[in-house]
Amino acid sequence: MAKTVGKTLGWGLVGASTIAHEWMIDAIRAQPGNSVAALLSSNTERGAEYAAAHGIAQSYTTLDALLSDPAVDAFYISTTNELHAAQAIAAAAAGKHVLCEKPLAMNLADGRAIVAACRSAGVVLGTNHHLRNAATHQAMRDLVRSGAIGTPLFARVFHAVQLPAHLQGWRVQKADAGGGVVLDITVHDADTLRFLLDAEPVEAIAMTPAAGPLEDGVMAVLRFDNGVLAQLHDAFNVPHAGTGIEIHGSLGSLVGRDVMTQRPVGEVRLRSAEGERVVAVEPHNVYAHSLAAFNRAVQGQGAPAATGEDGLRSLAAALAVLEAARTGQRTPVAAV
Structure with missing residues (x-):
């Protein structure tokens, strides 16, 4: 099951992406009690530079390291599309909530697997259809x-x-x-x-x-x-x-x-x-509007603006x- 979250939500960024840089980091930080706790990038140098530029305390190069960070309650996934399924399913298994960029997956089988994994783990799954x-x-x-x-x-x-x-x-x-x-x-x-x-x-x-x-x-x-x-x-x-x-x-x-x-x-x-x-x-x-809805969903108040099922149907x-x-x-x- 997901870690119990009170008024705080620590985010792990999966991917040192342009969308996180331009939009999502600020949107996360605009939510009361939210922080960007850590970053995952496959490139050590890029990850370190990105983390320093954005004031992110931890930069990891392996998914396991990010999964193990106790400060991370939720994953924001903005890697290339073929990586979404494995990363989202791993996050769910570790009890992390998931907000995944669109498309949710490359194919419906992977999309269904993401939805099922998050449902089974009791974590919130949102698709970032802005x-x-x-x-x-x-x-x-x-x-x-x-x-x-x-x-x-x-x-x-x-x-x-x-x-x-x-x-x-x-x-x-x-x-x-x-x-x-x-x-x-x-x-x-x-x-x-x-x-x-x-x-x-x-x-x-x-x-x-x-x-x-x-x-x-x-x-x-x-x-x-x-x-x-x-x-x-x-x-x-x-x-x-x-x-x-x-x-x-x-x-x-x-x-x-x-x-x-x-x-x-x-x-x-x-x-x-x-x-x-x-x-x-x-x-x-x-x-910011999307993140506010996601936060409410984590607190048990409604659903994300676009759910995993929404992501699957639009895919x-x-x-x-x-x-x-x-x-x-x-x-x-x-x-x-």
Whole structure:
């Protein structure tokens, strides 16, 4: 079972990652009683430099050392995707709570194993699908639930960006590490749509560009179990498209602009027979919001913003998109 945690939560960072550097360390430290206790990096020099730069007391080079540190109550896993399963399962076995970057795993078997291991060990498992924590998306969900657009019929996501050079690396070069735009971006689209629609994707069709060892763009359609058809455009190589999400219903439309982002920005408009208005939104840090929910879950108060099961279902949708693009066939989203 997990170590009993009162008002404190010591985190072990699994991976000296850019996302931890740019977002997660500050988000952890913004939570009352939370600290970054230790770091795991396979590179001794990089780990020591990263720990020193961020004021982290311990830097380890082996998973066993991090697992054995009594100051660590929870793991934040942000290594490359093929490592998530082994690291998360080991953390659960040691009684550590787990917040894992998306995609939860490379395949559904590994994802199911993570969920089962954490459930068996009695530890909290969250998937770091940050977009459902955005104030813009939460406002859109509330409006959909309230009937402001009537019955949802169609959705459109445009999430085509220019991947910064410092984030390319394995994402554009290594299929065996989980690279490619679908496991990096489309999985986020699927999770965001699941959150907004309170529905599950059941079928995918998709096409990707023919060139390159890994897909750097995709056009896809997901059919949801409530009948909504959602069009997705994701890319790593489009610098000026902007991002957004739209939900179109029988009585109105919600249009979000610049909302598929880590930053607390963007605008949502509601269009209906009464005209068009900007939806009032109070922006907040999406990662701090996620960490606050995770802390409450550790205290037995609710669930993480995105659970392990959420990560598994969103992964299943992304894998269906990949298979549909590979085969050119309609592809069912696997049951989880």
